[in-house]
Each structure stands twice: as C-alpha cells, then as structure tokens.
Amino acid sequence: MxxxxxxxxxxxxxxxxxxxxxxxxxxxxxxxxFMPVGSQATVKGLSSEDLTGLGFEMVLCNAYHLYLRPGHQLIAELGGPRCII
Amino acid sequence: MIEVQESLGADVAMTLDECLRYPAAEDAAEAALLRTTQWARRSRDARRRSDQLLFGIVQGAHYPDLRARAAVSLVEIGFDGYALGGLSVGEDKEVMRAALDAAVAELPESAPRYLMGVGTPEDLIEGVAHGVDLFDCVMPTRHGRTGWLFTSFGRVLIKNAQYARDESPVDPICSCLVCRSYSRAYLRHLFLAKEMLGIRLNTLHNLHYFATLMTGLRDAVRQGRLAEFRAQFYAYRETCQT
Incomplete structure (x- = not known):
C-alpha cells in the first residue's frame, strides 16, 4: 500500500x-x-476504461445511494468500488 | 455513516454535513455549521481504518465570518483534507468567492481543499486561482445527457436546427475522439432520435473538455501563468462566438 x-x-x-x-x-x-460524478458507482454511459482514457484519476460516488443499493455490506464482500464518498 | 464509507472502501471518506438553501438566515447558518462541526468530531472519533483519507466539511452558508469559524473548528479537530460545502447554491459569484476566501485563509497549506459540487468551467478557473485542489460536478455528464456540449467558444445546444446540416465537429480545436470522428449534424440526429450512442458521445466530449481544462490549469500553475491562461480562456470565447 x-x-x-x-x-x-x-x-x-x-x-x-x-x-x-x-x-x-x-x-x-x-x-x-475534477472528479466526474458516478453516484451509483457508474459515470452514466461510460466504462472505467473510458474514464482512464480521458485522464481522470478519481470519481465521486454517493455512499447513501450505494448503501441503499446494492448495500455497503455486499460491496465490502466484493472488495469495494474505490470511490470517494 | 463512517462505517458505511469504511465498508465501501472509499479512498476518501467525507463527514456528514448540513447544507442549507440560499439564501440562508444567519442564525440558521450558524446552527447548521455547529451541527456539521459536531458531526465532524463524531465522524473523526468513529474512524477505524487508517488507509482511508477523511475530509471534514466547512459550512457557514455565504457568511465569511461563519465560514472562517467553521474552518478553524475543523482544523482543531484535524482532518486529512477540508471540503467546502453549500457553495454555488444560487449566490452571486462575488459572494461565493468571499465565503471561499474566508474559509481557505483558515485552512492549512499542507491539506487538500475540495470545493463540492462545483462547477462551470469559469468556476473551476476561479476556484484554482483561489487555492482549491478538488472539484466535482454533474454538469459535464448531465449536460451531455440533455444535449448541451461544452466548447472553447461556449456552450452548444446540439438539438438546435442550425446544426441539421452542419458537418463540422462540435469544437474545431477539440482533439477528443468525438470531435475527430463525428459531425454536429450526426450528434443532433442521435440526440433527437434518443439513441444511446448520442448520450455516450456527448458525455465523452464534455468530460474530455473538463479533463483538458484541468490539464491546462495544472500546466499554467506550474509555469506561473494562470492569469494569462484565464485571459486567453475568456478572449477565445469572445472572438469565437458563433
């Protein structure tokens, strides 16, 4: 790390x-x-390869949205989305 | 709330804050900043992970003295970075700048400053000049989905009839894959036909515009020519209006 x-x-x-x-x-x-907004762990319409290609190094997610769906425990089990918020 | 963000494994977690609508009364703004500061302290105390950065959020509406107070309180608690929340909610640019400056003056030079939910290309240029390090905004992506495209000469609403037979790229000086391969006429058709690709291409173009702006700003700061960069930005808009 x-x-x-x-x-x-x-x-x-x-x-x-x-x-x-x-x-x-x-x-x-x-x-x-500048961080593009991907509230639900997606910048609508784009892949993570698109975002890397554009030169973005961090995106913003909404913890409350992810808490509601799919749930923070599920994401924790899967290894996390590597997002801010 | 901190537990949720720790489970999510966010690289940067944020404290909870109370963001008011503009214009907020001073007593309401003071109450919101006190609550936000209390939440910040509780968030700091609830931390378990050491591999995650935690940012406190400065509130205080458009009152410079409240912003300064909020910043001082958060620095006392101690965070890895400091966010400015509740700005760009409808106040004039000068009002926002005064509140921003009041907070930034109290924040340590050694910590990142994040202006939340901002903003327009103009806001990014001014924010950087005033010491902001991080921004986020739905503008490039949401505007892309509603057919607004950012260009070096201003914003274009791609559905307008004037682009029906326009074979030129959205922005002649843009190097993105959309501007290299597709015409305004084609993007207009995709948008009006509600095709998925239209939204995708518009979003790619707008985010390329924002990424390029930030690269230009970083280079300008490195070369000590931010004022020149800003002057060129506005000059280009005026000379190239279509």
Whole structure:
C-alpha cells in the first residue's frame, strides 16, 4: 500500500493556486483535479476504461445511494468500488 | 455513516454535513455549521481504518465570518483534507468567492481543499486561482445527457436546427475522439432520435473538455501563468462566438 496524504509540489506566485499530488490507498491523483460524478458507482454511459482514457484519476460516488443499493455490506464482500464518498 | 464509507472502501471518506438553501438566515447558518462541526468530531472519533483519507466539511452558508469559524473548528479537530460545502447554491459569484476566501485563509497549506459540487468551467478557473485542489460536478455528464456540449467558444445546444446540416465537429480545436470522428449534424440526429450512442458521445466530449481544462490549469500553475491562461480562456470565447 502506498503512503497516503497530500504533497504540494508547486505554488503559483500571483495567486493561491498550487499543483499537488493526493496519495490515496489505490493511487496518486494530480491536483487541481475534477472528479466526474458516478453516484451509483457508474459515470452514466461510460466504462472505467473510458474514464482512464480521458485522464481522470478519481470519481465521486454517493455512499447513501450505494448503501441503499446494492448495500455497503455486499460491496465490502466484493472488495469495494474505490470511490470517494 | 463512517462505517458505511469504511465498508465501501472509499479512498476518501467525507463527514456528514448540513447544507442549507440560499439564501440562508444567519442564525440558521450558524446552527447548521455547529451541527456539521459536531458531526465532524463524531465522524473523526468513529474512524477505524487508517488507509482511508477523511475530509471534514466547512459550512457557514455565504457568511465569511461563519465560514472562517467553521474552518478553524475543523482544523482543531484535524482532518486529512477540508471540503467546502453549500457553495454555488444560487449566490452571486462575488459572494461565493468571499465565503471561499474566508474559509481557505483558515485552512492549512499542507491539506487538500475540495470545493463540492462545483462547477462551470469559469468556476473551476476561479476556484484554482483561489487555492482549491478538488472539484466535482454533474454538469459535464448531465449536460451531455440533455444535449448541451461544452466548447472553447461556449456552450452548444446540439438539438438546435442550425446544426441539421452542419458537418463540422462540435469544437474545431477539440482533439477528443468525438470531435475527430463525428459531425454536429450526426450528434443532433442521435440526440433527437434518443439513441444511446448520442448520450455516450456527448458525455465523452464534455468530460474530455473538463479533463483538458484541468490539464491546462495544472500546466499554467506550474509555469506561473494562470492569469494569462484565464485571459486567453475568456478572449477565445469572445472572438469565437458563433
């Protein structure tokens, strides 16, 4: 497992902007980053290969939706969706 | 709630927050931020997994002093990252920026900042300039499903009759597979015929636009030319209006 946390790599002198890396248990996300929304553990209409191909490193899921269906215990048994939220 | 997110195995878990509608009264906003902060503390205490990041959520509606207070309280509790919730809910851009700045000023430089549910391409540019590291929004995907396409010269509603015989790509300077292979006329036909492929291609194009924007922003920050990037973004929109 990777060490997780946040590393600021570079700051912009003229603003508050910075370029950083967010280290998670499953990989590194280059930031500033935009997360596509996949509430039900799917970005509607796209595969995970599509998302990787587009260059996204993290998506947002909705824990409440997944708790209702298919259920967090089931997902835990299957190994988890690797999502934020 | 934390247990659910730990079972799900999310890489980043969020605390529970109370998000108010705009415009929220100051006393209601204060009550919501106190409740959110209490939930944040309980969430932090309920943590079992050490391989998961936990972000606290700053509330406080559009009141800069409440945002600052909420941020200070969360930093005292201590999180791996800090999210800004309940912004971009209908307030003016200037109002949102003031609330955002007030919170960011109290957050540590060493932790990620996540502006939840934001936003438009313009919001992403401003957010990055104001120190935001993460964003999420349904806009590129939902707009794709309703036929709105993002381009370097603004938004296009693909069902419009003007595109019926338009053989050009959605955005002439876009390098996505949709713009390389399909015409506006074909995308319009797919949309009007309610074909599945239309939704898929629109979503791919819009997400490519957002991914490219973020790559451009990261490069601009690295090169210290964010102001120039922003000026070019707006200049292109004005000169290329169709």
């Amino acid at each position: 990777l060490a997780h946390g946040f590393r600021v790599l570079q700051r912009e002198g003229h603003s508050r902007a910075r370029v950083s890396e967010l280290w998670t248990a499953h990989g590194v996300v280059q930031t500033p980053a």
